[in-house]
Amino acid sequence: MKKIVLILLLAVSAVYLGTIWQRQLFFPDETRYAEIAREMLASGDFVKPSLCGLDYYENPVMGHWLNALSTRIFGEAKGTVRFMPALCSLLGALFIGLFVHRGRTGRELDQYIVPLWFLTFAFVYVTGTYGVSDAQFSMFVTASLCCFYFAFTEEKRHLTILFLAFSGIAAGCAFLTRGFSGIVLPAAAAAGFLIWQKDWKKLFTCWLIPLVFAAAVILPWATAIHRSDPDFWRYFIGVEYFGDISFSILLLPVLLLPAAVFAAAVYRGFRGEFKTVFQSGSMLNFALCATLPPLIVLALGGRKIVCILPCLPWAAVIWHEGVMRYLERPGKSRKCWDLPLNILLTILAAAGAVLFLYEQVIIWGKLPSRYLLYYKGEPYFLACIAAVAAAVMWKVSVRNDEPMRKICAFFAGMLFLMVAGHVSIPFRIWGRMAPAEPFQQHVLPLLAGRPDVIIAADKNFLPYACYKLKRTDIKLIGSPGGLDYGLSKSPGSGRYPTREELIQLIREGKPVVIITSSNDLLHGLPVPRGKLTDRRFGVLVSRYNL
Numbered sequence: 001m002k003k004i005v006l007i008l009l010l011a012v013s014a015v016y017l018g019t020i021w022q023r024q025l026f027f028p029d030e031t032r033y034a035e036i037a038r039e040m041l042a043s044g045d046f047v048k049p050s051l052c053g054l055d056y057y058e059n060p061v062m063g064h065w066l067n068a069l070s071t072r073i074f075g076e077a078k079g080t081v082r083f084m085p086a087l088c089s090l091l092g093a094l095f096i097g098l099f100v101h102r103g104r105t106g107r108e109l110d111q112y113i114v115p116l117w118f119l120t121f122a123f124v125y126v127t128g129t130y131g132v133s134d135a136q137f138s139m140f141v142t143a144s145l146c147c148f149y150f151a152f153t154e155e156k157r158h159l160t161i162l163f164l165a166f167s168g169i170a171a172g173c174a175f176l177t178r179g180f181s182g183i184v185l186p187a188a189a190a191a192g193f194l195i196w197q198k199d200w201k202k203l204f205t206c207w208l209i210p211l212v213f214a215a216a217v218i219l220p221w222a223t224a225i226h227r228s229d230p231d232f233w234r235y236f237i238g239v240e241y242f243g244d245i246s247f248s249i250l251l252l253p254v255l256l257l258p259a260a261v262f263a264a265a266v267y268r269g270f271r272g273e274f275k276t277v278f279q280s281g282s283m284l285n286f287a288l289c290a291t292l293p294p295l296i297v298l299a300l301g302g303r304k305i306v307c308i309l310p311c312l313p314w315a316a317v318i319w320h321e322g323v324m325r326y327l328e329r330p331g332k333s334r335k336c337w338d339l340p341l342n343i344l345l346t347i348l349a350a351a352g353a354v355l356f357l358y359e360q361v362i363i364w365g366k367l368p369s370r371y372l373l374y375y376k377g378e379p380y381f382l383a384c385i386a387a388v389a390a391a392v393m394w395k396v397s398v399r400n401d402e403p404m405r406k407i408c409a410f411f412a413g414m415l416f417l418m419v420a421g422h423v424s425i426p427f428r429i430w431g432r433m434a435p436a437e438p439f440q441q442h443v444l445p446l447l448a449g450r451p452d453v454i455i456a457a458d459k460n461f462l463p464y465a466c467y468k469l470k471r472t473d474i475k476l477i478g479s480p481g482g483l484d485y486g487l488s489k490s491p492g493s494g495r496y497p498t499r500e501e502l503i504q505l506i507r508e509g510k511p512v513v514i515i516t517s518s519n520d521l522l523h524g525l526p527v528p529r530g531k532l533t534d535r536r537f538g539v540l541v542s543r544y545n546l
Contacts, residue, residue, distance in 0.1 A: 001109060001404050001405070001408070002108065002109060002112075002213055005109050005112045005113060005116070005407055005408060006065075006112060007410065008116060008408060008411050008415065009112055009115060009116055011415055012116060012119050012120065012411075012415060012418065012509035013090050013119075013414065015418045015419055015518035016086040016089060016090055016119070016125075016128055017083075017086050017087070017090075017096055018131060018380070019129055019418075019419070019421065019422040020078075020079035020082035020083060020129050021077060021078055021079035021157060021421075022078075022079075022087050022220075022274050022422045022423055023078065023422055023425070023430060023434065024078055024430075024434035024435075024436040024437065025078065025081065025131065025435075025436060025464065026130075026131075026430070026433045026434055027203065027432060027433060027434075027435055027460045027461070027463065027464060028459070028460060028463070028481075029130070029131060029132050030081050030082070030130065030131035030132075031427040031435065031463040032051060032064070032088075032463045033064070033081050033131050033132060033133070034067070034071075034076075034080070034081040034464075034467050034468040035052065035132065035463040035464070035466050036049055036050065036067070037064055037067035037068040037070070037071045037081065038071060038076075038467055039053070039466075039472065040064055040065075040068045040419055041068050041072060042227070042470070045066070046061070046065065046226055047061070047224045047228050048225060048228045048229055048232075049064050050472075050486070051463060051466075051483065051486070052462055052466045052468070052472055052474065052476075052483065052486075052494065052495075053465060053472025053473065053491060054483055054486025054487060054488040054489075054491060054492050055229065055485065055489055055491065056233055056482070056483070056485075056486055057235050057236050057485065058482060059133060059177065059178055059179065059441040060175070060176045060177065060178070060179060060220060060221070060236070061176055061368070062133075062136065062140075062173055062176035062177040062226075062462060063084075063132075063136050063137075063177050063178075065081075065090075065132075066084040066136055067081055067084060067131075067421070068230025069084075070083045070084050070444055076467075077218055078436075081131035082130065082131045084128055084135075084136055085127065085128050085129065085130060085131065085133075085134070085135035085136065085489065086128055086129055086135070086137070086138035088135045088136045088137070088282070089119065089127075089128030089135045089138075090119075090128075090518050091139050091143075092118070092135070092138055092139040092142045092313055093115035093119050093145075093313070094115070095139070095142045095143050095146045095313070096114055096115055096118055096142060096146070096313040096314075096316065096317065097111045097112065097114060097115045098111070099146045099149060099283070099287075099317070100114045100147060100283070102149070102150060102153065102283075103282075103284075103286075104283075105283065107324065109404060110320065110324075111405060113404075114316050114320045114340070115316075116411050117259060117316040117319055117320050118312060118313050120258075120259070120411060120418070121255065121256055121257070121259060121316070121413045122157055122255075122257045122258065122420070123255040123256075123257075123309070123312065124252075124309070125418060125421070126311055127246045127306065127309060129304075132306070133178065134178075134307075134309050135309070136177050136179040137174055137178040137181075137182065137307075137310065138310045138312070138313070138355070139184055140170045140171070140173040140174035140177060140182060140308040141170070141171070141174045141182060141185050141310035142310060142313050143166075143170040144167045144168075144169075144170035144171040144174060144186040144210075145167075145189055145190070145286075145290050147163045147164070147166040147167035147170060148164070148167040148186065148190050148210070150163040151163035151164045151206075152193075152202075152286075152520070153207075161209060163244075164206065164209040164210050164213075165210070165527045166213075166267070167186070167210045167213075168209060168210030168211060168212065168213030168214040168216075168217075168304055169213050169214070169216075170186075171183055171187075171210060171214045172213065172214035172215070172216070172217025172218045173217060174186070174218075175214065175218050176217065176218060176221060177505075178307070179236065180237075181298075181307055183214065183497075184297060184482050185294040185297065185298075185307075185310055188205075188293040188294050188296075188297045189263035189289050189293055189294055190220070190289075190290075191203065191291040191293070191386075192287050192289040192292070192293035193289035193290075194206070196280055196285060196289060197280050197281055198280075201513075204272070225373060232309065233409055235485060240483070248319075251308075252295070252308065252315075254269070254279050255308060256310065256315065256319070258344060258414070259319060261340035261341065261343075261344055262319075262336070262337060262340060262341075263321055263325070264321065264336040264340070265323050265326040265336035265337045266318075266319055266322030266323055266326070267322070268326045268336050269322035269323060269324070269327075269329075270321075270325065271320050273325070277321070277325075277461040279467055284317065284318065284321055287318050288313040288314075288315040289319060290311070290314040290317065291311045291314045291315050294310065294311050294346050295308065295311055298311075298379065307364055310503065311477045323337070323407070324362065324403060327403035327406060327407075330404055334401070334406075337397075337398075337406065338398045339411070339494075341394050341397060341398055342398055344394065345390070345391040345394040345395055345398075345413075346391075347486055348387045348390055348391045349385055349387060350392075352383065352384040352385070352386070352387025352388045352391070353384070355373070355380065355383060355384055355387075356380075356381065356384040357517060358373070359372060359373065359374060359380055363376070373426055373428065374417070374426050374427070375426075375427050375428075378426065379423055379424060380424065380426070382402065382420045382422035382423055383537055385420070386416045386417055386419065386420035387417070389413070389416040390413035390414070390417050391413070391414040392413075393409050393412040393413035394409065394410060394413045396412075397410045397413070399410035401417050401495045404518050419454070422475075427536070431536050431537050431538075432517075432537060432538040435461050435464040435486035435537075435539070436464070436467075436468075437537065438534055438536075438537035438539040438541075439461070439464060439465070439468055439515075441534075442532050442534060442539065442541045443465070443513065443515060443541060444468075446541075446543055446546060447469070447513070450511065452511060453512070453513055453516070453546060454475065454505060454510055454511065454513070454514075455469070455471075455474045455475065455513050455514075455517070456474070456475040456476070456477045456497070456502065456513070456518040457474055457475075457476065457477065457512045457514070457515040457516065458477055458478040458479075458515070458517060458518065458521060459476065459478060459479060459480065459481040459482075459483065460474070460517055461515045461516065461517070461539070462476055462483075463545070464475060465515060473495075474495075475494075475495055475496070475497055475523055476495055477497070477514065477516065477521050478516065478518065478521045480496060483508030499524055499525070500512075502525060503524075503525060503526065504543065505527050506525065506544045507526070509545050510544075510545060511543075511544070511545045511546040512543070512544040512545065512546070513541065513542070513543050513544075513546065514528075514540075514541070514542045514543075514544075515539065515541055516539075516540050516542075517538045517540065518537055518540075519540060522540065524541055525542075526544065527545075528542040528543055528544050529543055529544055529545065529546060530542070530543045530546075531543075
């Protein structure tokens with residue numbers, strides 16, 4: 001069983017690091033992060049984040065540093081901006097595995113199975129293979145809390161100090177990734193744990209070493225950004241950090257899918273044994289404190305839903321323990337596992353079969369292609385095969401009575417779905433989110449050998465245009481989105497022309513190319529010399545005097 005579990009863990013890791021190279025960059029997030037990293041490397045300014053040549057203070061700088069490092073190593077490959085999220089997801093799984101190993105649950109394989117629960121949560125997989133900084137943030141928070149727990153359980157004083165120092169360093173890196181949540185979430189979890197322990201002495205004394213090392217990590221950049229732009233902290237704290245409320249604790253069951261279907265099994269596993277299982281000072285007690293207090297802080301603070309990600313490694317610890325306690329109990333009845341999995345596999349297999357038949361009927365009936373979910377040549381059959389294969393493995397899980405084999409068969413089914421996840425996304429969906437292909441086909445030919453062309457793009461296409469052309473003088477049309485702050489400062493002068501200013505440029509005979517996804521943005525402009533509409537990608541390219 002250990003070999004099987006290790007093979008599954010390696011296979012899931014390979015999926016994380018392998019699938020990120022399969023598809024083009026999606027806007028708005030991936031193209032934005034890729035361009036910020038490119039500008040850092042091009043300008044040599046690793047203090048102040050900029051996007052399209054404009055000050056951009058959505059987050060601090062650590063995520064951009066990691067993306068810049070990835071760009072330096074891999075260049076402009078499609079998966080460059082996704083490499084660090086994938087790597088950090090795996091590192092987060094490693095830390096939670098070390099935590100379980102340290103906690104000594106009494107089961108040899110728990111230290112490998114808990115990371116599998118974590119990595120197969122749908123929300124973890126999506127954020128871990130998407131080019132944003134949430135997985136990096138989660139990894140640093142997880143590392144900080146693991147080191148704090150190691151310090152709490154360590155008997156040797158010098159190792160206790162070392163673990164507390166590492167906890168502070170990781171929290172400082174979390175702060176540099178997403179701001180104050182990087183300090184608040186570990187502090188809330190640790191405080192909840194010590195209060196539950198009634199260890200009042202440590203509650204008021206254990207913060208010194210982590211805070212000193214966190215400050216040592218944060219202060220150099222915090223001072224540098226203040227010198228570079230004294231307005232950074234006012235804008236980041238007042239506008240970006242506390243500017244929106246979108247978190248709801250009620251979404252937690254959705255984020256734990258598909259494992260959430262075993263909620264009844266987890267409940268039955270802990271029923272009547274809560275005080276024993278979560279006794280003060282235990283590994284599970286710490287995992288509970290690393291989940292609930294941060295969730296409460298996030299809900300009260302109105303943070304974005306992605307900020308819940310650092311709670312999921314600890315939820316995986318609790319989830320696995322509840323499932324194992326349920327499956328290990330005497331008796332053959334496993335309805336709380338078998339029934340929801342039977343329902344899930346039936347729906348999945350039926351969906352795969354219906355999708356295959358639907359596509360075949362449209363193709364063989366020679367009906368218009370607009371009725372197809374997948375266009376001709378797309379590997380829709382991979383989604384069908386993956387759905388059926390996953391259903392078969394889940395049926396194996398249902399038929400097996402040995403707890404570890406049931407769980408491993410479930411993960412094997414998840415592996416099929418994860419492998420097909422990227423390559424089976426229909427073009428109808430990703431085509432309108434990935435600007436690379438329309439840009440390559442319709443824009444680059446117009447700009448060949450013409451550096452004098454004035455380019456204007458909407459907020460969706462602007463970051464990728466700057467990224468691909470390595471230019472930061474491209475103008476913005478339409479809604480500025482998150483670029484409004486940068487446009488209001490002196491470097492943004494002339495970058496956000498009015499409709500009248502665009503008309504004046506065109507009438508002066510300047511070569512102008514406008515890239516947009518909305519025909520409304522072209523309303524009122526002179527008749528273009530050429531106008532291309534590609535409905536597959538939802539892009540309009542108009543050229544004037546060219």
